[in-house]
Amino acid sequence: MTPVNRTQIIPIGPYHPLQEEPEFFKLHVDGEKVVKLEIEIGYNHRGIEKLAEGLTYDQVPFLVERVCGICSTSHPFACVNAIEDVGGFDIPDRAKYIRTFIGELERIHSHLLWLGLAGHFLGYNTVWMWAWKYREPVLDCFELITGNRNHYAMFKPGGVRRDIEDEDIPTAMRIVAGLERPLLMFAKIAMADPVLQARLKNVGILTYQDCVELGALGPTSRASGVPWDVRKDHPYAAYDMVEWDVVTTENGDVFDKVIVRVLEMLESVKICKQCLEKLREVKDGIDANYKEIPPGEGIGHHEAPRGEVFHYVRSDGSNRPVRYKIRAPSFMNVPTNNRAVVGYTVSDATITLAAIDPCYCCTERTIVVDADNGKQLMGWKELLRLSQEKTRKLMERYKSRMDRVWI
Amino acid sequence: MSLKIKALTKSIWVFHLAASPCNNCDIEILDLLTPRFDIERFGIQLVGSVRHADAILVTGSMNRKARQRLKRVIAQAAKPCFVIAIGNCACSMEMFGKSYNQMECLDNVSEVHAYIAGCPPKPEAMIQGVVALIQAQLAALKK
Structure with a gap:
């Protein structure tokens, strides 16, 4: 007798209410696994x-x-790192500090957003x-500074x-410093909550080897102990002029990804504060006013909240790029799901898929050919219900210990 | 029909439909549910199925792949149903209008009841847009 193929398909997406973007996951399951x-x-x-090839460098x-x-x-x-790399331009220190400040403030807002969704x-x-x-408050700070x-x-x-x-700096400083307390609270809750421990520890593990093989980036790889961070490895803007550390943890499970992100936010607060302090003193203009981009090639990196963003630009001396290439971190991180999700239960799938903080808007540089749709057995809503039920069950089990954590 | 429209103007349940957006309008929509804006106090709620929705919030300029799904999803909604275009992309395709992968504006696919411009529109603007839509519908009923 030939073995019966008992796997069934659970489609997630493309349109479901919670992850904001349209994407489509096909989970092949055997029972719960x-x-x-x-x-x-x-x-x-x-x-x-x-x-991008039809626009000028300013656009x-x-x-x-x-x-x-x-x-x-x-x-x-x-992008600006890449364009400046074409001509080997240098920019004023004040502009570097402002760039770094905006970049780090964004990391805080992005990680908080992810923490909420998780x-x-x-x-x-x-x-x-x-x-x-x-x-x-972070968005208020952006509105104050950028409009x-x-x-x-x-x-x-x-x-x-x-x-x-100068008159905006105290307000910005107050907002940034005010984030420390809630961030420490989140760290404390994550460390102490027994349900989170039971739910996230040893789930969706990516090993050091997996990360190296698949080229995982950002917090996804740093949670597995791979200390890759372009801000340290290839400093740009003011990242080599401020004091900060790369956060890594060892286990590579979803729990560690939470911890890495929370600790990274605290590092970002540190960087933001230093930048604001420097902005009081460094006043050498905000624009180098380059008029011509010479022919040549340039590459630019930035450690985005999800990992390294890479841009490539080729110039022929005109005012438009001849070729523009973008590689977003999710492009590298999405395939890691293949290792992280497989082998765990369906109720763990949602959080594991979400743990890399996927961003499909960034990733879609190419069109993927449509595959045949599987028969719908369970929608995203069902899946979410399963995930939430599992937490509820754990909550009951750990009830006595819970009271101590959540006051 | 008028009774149905009148019923629609109370506690609107919305379905969020992302048609190749950049995510920003989408997170601002989610932002509406969180403590600062908290639109659930007006009975506005994000629902999981388009069949439960009174209004569909469309974000993003449609690309070829999303357009087919978008048409089907809008067709599945229980009528009457408001379609609200959120953000410049959904209103006018903005800078993506010239792209090889974009086909046509949202207006050509479905009737649009409200346009909320902005890149992204602020949550306050979205609330104002929905209020304006309700008032316009009620005013039309009185005539």
Whole structure:
């Protein structure tokens, strides 16, 4: 008798209410256990690289800013680094500090956003509401400095577009310093909560070897003990002029990814404070005013909240790029799901898929060919319910210990 | 029909439909649910299925792949149903209009009841847009 193929397919997406972006996961399951994962994207491809070739160097940062709304500084950051690399330009120190400040503030907002969503996937809606509540002051700070809550339009080749005024610095400092207490609270809760420990420890493990083989980036790899961080390895802007550390943990499970992100936010607060202090003293202009981009090639990096963003630009001496290439961190991180999800239960799949903080808006540089849809057995809603139920069960089990954590 | 429209204007349940956006309008929509804005106090709630929705919030300029799904999802909604275009991309395709992978504006695919411009629109602007839509519908009923 031939063995019967008992695997069934659970489709997640493409349109489901919680992850904001359209993407499509096909989970092949045998009973409760995930045996295979197929990822289908392409709902977000907008042809940005081609559009960039039709725009001038001054316009390109505005376009690449709209690659992704969550890390809307990372792409312009890498873009201006690439354009400046073509001509080997240097920019004023004040512009460097402003760039670094905006970049780090964005990391805080992005990680808080992720923390909230992760809490929601686990059925901890309180974490979602709280994390997003503490994210609002960060957006206020952006609005104060740049004029917009998201899509700041701060970067231009050769400097930044707007200065941070001296009278705004105390307010910004107050907002940034005010984040420390809630961040420490989140760290404490994550470390002490027995349910989170039971739910996230040893789930979705990526080993050091997996990360190296698949080239995982950002917090995904740093949670597995791979200390890759472009800010340290290949310093740009003011990252070599401020004091900070790369955060790594060893286990590579979802729990460690939470911890890495929370600790990274504290590092970012440290960097932001130093930048603001420096901005009081360093006053050498915000724009180097370069007029001509010479022929040649340039590359630019930025450590986005999700990992390294890489931009490549080729110039022929005209005012437009001839070729523009973007590689976003999720492009490297999404395939790690194949190792991290497979072998665990369906109720762990949602949080593991979410743990790399995937960003499909960034990733979709190419169109992926449509695959046949599997028969729908369980929707995203069902899956979310499973995930939240598991947490509830654990909550009951750990009830006596819970009271000590949540006051 | 008028009774149905009147019923629609109370505690609107919304379904969020992302048609190749950059995520920003989408996180601002989610932001509306969180403590600072908390639109659930007006009965506005994000629902998981388009069949439960009174209004569909469309973000992003549609690309070829998303367009087919978008048409199907809008067709699946219980009518009458408001379609609200959120952000410049959904309103006018903005800078992506010239891309090889974009086909047409949202207006050509479905009737749009409200346009909320901005890149991204602020949460306050979204609330104002929905309020304006409700007032316009109620005013039309009175005539």
